[in-house]
Amino acid sequence: MIVVLKPNVAAEKRDQLVEWLKTMGLGVHISEGVYQTVLGLIGDISKVDADLIGSLEIVDSVKRVSETFKCCNRKFHPEDTVVSVGDVKIGGGNFCLIAGPCSVETEEQIVSVAKSVKEAGAKMLRGGAFKPRTSPYDFQGLKATGIEFLKIARQETGLPIVTEIMSVSDLPLFEDIDVLQVGARNMQNFDLLRELGQMGKPVLLKRGLANTLKELLMSAEYIMASGNENVILCERGIRTYSDYLRNTLDLSAVPMLHELSHLPVIVDPSHATGLARMVPPMALAATACGCDGLIIEVHNDPVHALCDGAQSLRPEEFAALVKKVSAVREAVSC
Amino acid sequence: MIVVLKPNVAAEKRDQLVEWLKTMGLGVHISEGVYQTVLGLIGDISKVDADLIGSLEIVDSVKRVSETFKCCNRKFHPEDTVVSVGDVKIGGGNFCLIAGPCSVETEEQIVSVAKSVKEAGAKMLRGGAFKPRTSPYDFQGLKATGIEFLKIARQETGLPIVTEIMSVSDLPLFEDIDVLQVGARNMQNFDLLRELGQMGKPVLLKRGLANTLKELLMSAEYIMASGNENVILCERGIRTYSDYLRNTLDLSAVPMLHELSHLPVIVDPSHATGLARMVPPMALAATACGCDGLIIEVHNDPVHALCDGAQSLRPEEFAALVKKVSAVREAVSC
Amino acid sequence: MIVVLKPNVAAEKRDQLVEWLKTMGLGVHISEGVYQTVLGLIGDISKVDADLIGSLEIVDSVKRVSETFKCCNRKFHPEDTVVSVGDVKIGGGNFCLIAGPCSVETEEQIVSVAKSVKEAGAKMLRGGAFKPRTSPYDFQGLKATGIEFLKIARQETGLPIVTEIMSVSDLPLFEDIDVLQVGARNMQNFDLLRELGQMGKPVLLKRGLANTLKELLMSAEYIMASGNENVILCERGIRTYSDYLRNTLDLSAVPMLHELSHLPVIVDPSHATGLARMVPPMALAATACGCDGLIIEVHNDPVHALCDGAQSLRPEEFAALVKKVSAVREAVSC
C-alpha cells in the first residue's frame, strides 16, 4: 500500500503517522520526493483500512498495490478453471450454450422448449421458477412447482438445469438443481453467497446492474473463500443512460475478466438488450470476444405466436443462431 | 395503457392485436392519427406485460398512464405519513436526527457515542452490528454481540436504535430493535422486504446504488403491500463517474419523492460523500430542500484521534452541525 | 403527440388546454379512459414544445409518437447509405478498415505507418494533427504541419486520409482532406456540424462520451439537414463506472443504429478500451455484430519499442487482426 502525504507536512505529524502504522505490524519505507513524501507499507495490509488512512488530514491519497481478491485471481492460479456439470464443461476452451424460457410456465412448455433447444445444440436448460420482480404485483414465478417441472424436463432431455435462487431459506428446494444462478439484484447478497460457498454445486453469478468488475470478482471471492470453486461469471448488461435498449451490454468485461481471473465468463444477451432481434448480433459479438458460453432466452408458444416475450427467441431462431456462433468460434480461433 | 402502432400497419394485423387485447378483458379505444394509430387500453391492466406488447412487430411503443405503485403513492394518500418510534416521530413536519458510529465496536464506544449524540440533539442512535462488506476478508461486524451493545446504549440513553438487517435468517436477533434498516445492496432483496412487511416495525429503506426513484418506491411497495406502512425512505448517494467523492448525493430525490409519495424521506450524507468534511454542507443542503431527517455517522475516539473514520464526525462537530440544521429548518419554513 | 392528463382534471381546465392546442393549428382527439383522459394531437407538431406542455399543472405526461430525426431515419430511407471516399466505400455491405497513429509525429513516422497498415489491408489512413486534450499543458498536435505530413503519406500510399477537425476556423486547412472527423467532445458543437453540412466531404461523426443514440442521430441530422448526406457514425465507448477500462464500448449501439438509420456505423475499439491488448477482441466483437468498419490505432516505432502508446497496436499485431476480422465477417454472413 502506498500512502502519499500532502505537500509540506510537518515532520512531527509525519513521524506520528509512521509510528502508528508500525504499531499495526507494518514495515514503512519513506520516500521523499521534491514536493511530496510517499510511504510504502509492507507486510499484512489486508486489515488496513485504506479509506480511513486516506481521510487523515496529512494524507493526500492512498493506493493499494496488491490485489484484494485472491481465490479468483489469475495471478495466483494461471490456468483457466473448468467448471463441470455432469458431462458438460464450461471454461478452458469448453464453450457452453444455455437456453430456455424466462419463466417456467407449464410442464408442457418447459419440456417442449427443452427438447427444441437440445436439438439446436444447447447443453443446459435455463428457466426461472423464482422470479425477482421490481413490483410486488407482478408474477413471482411458479416456485416449487416450477422446480419440479424443470426436473421433469431434465429427465426427458438429459439437459442439466440452471435456475435462480433468491433466498437462503429456499435452499432445500434446490438440492437437486445442477447450477444455482445468483441474479444481478443479489450479486451483493453476501449471506446468500456465503451459503452457496458451502455447497459444492456450481454457481452462475450474474454481474449487478451497476457493479464494477472488481465488485463482481469480490462476490465470487465470497463463494470461493467459503470453499466452492465452481463459479461461472456472467455479464448481463449494466445500467447507463441508454435510450433504445434496456441496458448496455459491457462486452469488454469478457476479455478483462479473463485477464483478471481464471473463472469462466458467459454472457446473457437477452436481458442486456431486452429485444429478441438484438440477441443474435450481441450473442455473436460476445462469442467473438472470447466468452465461454451464452445464456439465451428461448420460448416456444405456437398458440400465442403473436406474443413472444419481448426478448425471447423462437426455437428456430435459436437454432440458426447456434450455427453462426459455431462459425464465429472457428473464425476467431484460427 | 397506450399502445402506439407503427406507421402503415395492415388493418388485418391491427385488428388481430385488438382482438387479442380484448380477450384479456380490456377495453380498447382506437384513435387514428394522420401517421399512426394509437390504442388506449382501459380496464385492469395490472396483469398486462408492457414489454411483451412493445416487442410485437407492429407496435412502436407502449406507455403506462397509471401508476404501478399504490400503497406509497401520494395520489391515493395525500397526507404525509408520520412514522412513530416510541415517542419519536418522523415525517409530516417532524424532523429526526439519527446519529452514531458506522460499526458498533465495544460497549464503551457505543454508550459513549450514544450519550454524546443525545446531548447534541439526536433522537435515535444508529450503529452497525451486521456490516455488508464488498470483500469477504473485511470486518463483518460484531453481529449478535453488537446488537446487545446497542441495547445497552439504548438503556443508558433512552434513544431508540436503528441497525441494519442483512438476512431473513437473522430476524430473531432483531426482535427488540426499534427500526430495521435495509441497506443499499439489499434494496431489491425482495424476500427480505416481504418478510419485513409482515412485522409491524418501522423500516428504514435505503436507495440502492444505481436504482431509480420508481424502483425505490416499488421496494417500499413490497413492504407496504405485505402490511407494514411504517417505511422511511433514505437517499444515500448514487453511483456515477464522480472523481473526488465516493458517490453522488442526489438531493433532488428529496422533493421528488415527497411529490410522488407520502412517506418520510431522510438523507445520509456520510455514506454519500465518504468524507467527514463534506458531511456538514451536504447535511445542510438536504435540510434546505425539505428532508424529514438525517442519518449521520459520529465517532468518539480520543485515543485514536489520529484515525477517525473517513466519514465520521466527532461529537463536537456533530453538535455544531445540529445547531445549523435547526437554523436552516427555520429559514426555509418562514 | 400524446398528452396524458392527470386524474380528475376539471372539465373546464381540460377544455381550456384543448382550445389552446387548437389555436396552434393542431387537431385534438380526446380519449376518455376510466381513470385518465388522453389527448392525441394531430398535425404539424414539430413546433410544439413537449416539455412545456408536460409542465402544465393538469398534464401527467407527454409522448411524441413521430420521430424527430428525418434525414438519417431508416423509415424514410430504407436502403443503406454507401459513403464513397475516392474508390473506397463504406456501408451497404462495404467494410472499411481505417488505421494509423493517434498523433502524427513526423513525416517518417506517418509514412511508415501508412505503408504498414496499407499492406495489412487498411483502406484509409487516420492520424491526428489537431488533438483535443483535457489539459492545456498537454501536446496539442502538429496542426498544419501534421496535415502536410498526412498528405505526403497519402501520396506515398494512395490511402485516403481521415483526420479530426476541432474548429470552424481551421476549415481552410482541411480543404484537401478526404474525411473530416468530428471527435466525441465536439459531437454537439452545432456550429461546426452545420458548417460541415455545407461541404460535400464525408464526415466521420463520433458519439459523445455520454450521449444517447438519439442525440448522435440528431447531430448527424444537423449535418444532413445542411445538405451533406455523407455521414459515417462511430461508436467509441461511453462513460460509466468502469474500473479497469477507460470507457465502456457500447456494441449494442451497432445493430440499434442500423435499425434506426441508414447511415454506416463504424467502431473505434482503441479509444474505448485504452489498452492495446483489448483492441483485438473488441474489434472482432464489433465485426461480429455487424459494423461497417473499424478505426484502429497503429503505431510503428522500433526505437521506442519499450513504449508503444497504451492503446496502439504494432503493425504486425494489426495485420494478424485484419485476418481474423475477415474470418469473422465471413462467419456471420454465411
Place this chain on the structure above:
Amino acid sequence: MIVVLKPNVAAEKRDQLVEWLKTMGLGVHISEGVYQTVLGLIGDISKVDADLIGSLEIVDSVKRVSETFKCCNRKFHPEDTVVSVGDVKIGGGNFCLIAGPCSVETEEQIVSVAKSVKEAGAKMLRGGAFKPRTSPYDFQGLKATGIEFLKIARQETGLPIVTEIMSVSDLPLFEDIDVLQVGARNMQNFDLLRELGQMGKPVLLKRGLANTLKELLMSAEYIMASGNENVILCERGIRTYSDYLRNTLDLSAVPMLHELSHLPVIVDPSHATGLARMVPPMALAATACGCDGLIIEVHNDPVHALCDGAQSLRPEEFAALVKKVSAVREAVSC
C-alpha cells in the same frame, strides 16, 4: 508520479525501464516491497504520459501525486477569487443572483423580466440569444437581435448581462456583453476556451453533462492559462439514470470545488431539474452548501399564463425564493 511494477518482474526489464525514465530527465527512487517494486519519479513529470507508462507489460499501475491543474488550484492560491462585473461581485463571500428567461423572445419580454428580477433582488440578467439545441429543427435563438434586446434591457435596468456564446466566429457580437457563458456542451470546446482566455471578460463556465470535476477544472485552466482569471464555475446537473428529473444536480460538487479551487462556484437549478416546482428546493439546498450564486430561469408572460416554460419561475415565485435564499445564507453563516 508513482509507478507500481507487476510482481516478479525480471531485474533486467526493470532496469531497462528505470534507464528509460532517467533519459527523460527524471529522478527515480526504487522501493522494493515484499511482493512488488514501486518506482517514485521525481522532477518535471508534466510531459510524462502516464497512460503510456501504464500500458507497459511490466507495469501494474501508475499514479500521479501532483496536481495537473495549476492556475485554478487552491493549493497555489489559497484566497477565494472574487470576480467583478461592474459593481457586482461574485465569490469570497459575495453572493450573486442571476435571473432571466431561457430565451430572449422580444424586446418587451426581456425588458419586463429584467425589471421584475431586478426588483426581486437579482444582480445580473441572463437570457439566451444563441441557443444550443439537440435538434436542427428547433428554435435556435434570435442571435444578433437577441443580443441587442439584452443590451436594451441592461440600459433600462442597469443589470449586467450574461449570455451564452457558442462559437469563436460569433465573438465580435459579444464585445459589449458583460459575462460570456460557455454551455455544458461546449465545456470541452478547447478552441473556444482558449479564445475566451485572451479576452479580459468574465466567463461563466458550465460543467458538461458527464464531465468530472477534474475535467471542469482543466477547462477553467484552458481559460486561465491563456491569461483570463475571471472564471465562474457552474454546476448544472449531470446525466445519470434519473427517471423523474431531467438531470441529477450534483450539489456535493459545490463544497468539493471550493476545496480544490479558489474560483467562485454557482448553481443552475433550472436546467438541472427541468421542472419549475423543483427549482426553489434545489436553489435553497445549493445555498445551504455554500454556493456563491444561483442562475435561475424566470419568465413573465401574462398572456400565455397557461404555458410557462417547464422550468421557469414566474417573477413572484422568484421574489419569494430570493427571500428564503437570504434566510438560508444567514442560517448557515451563523
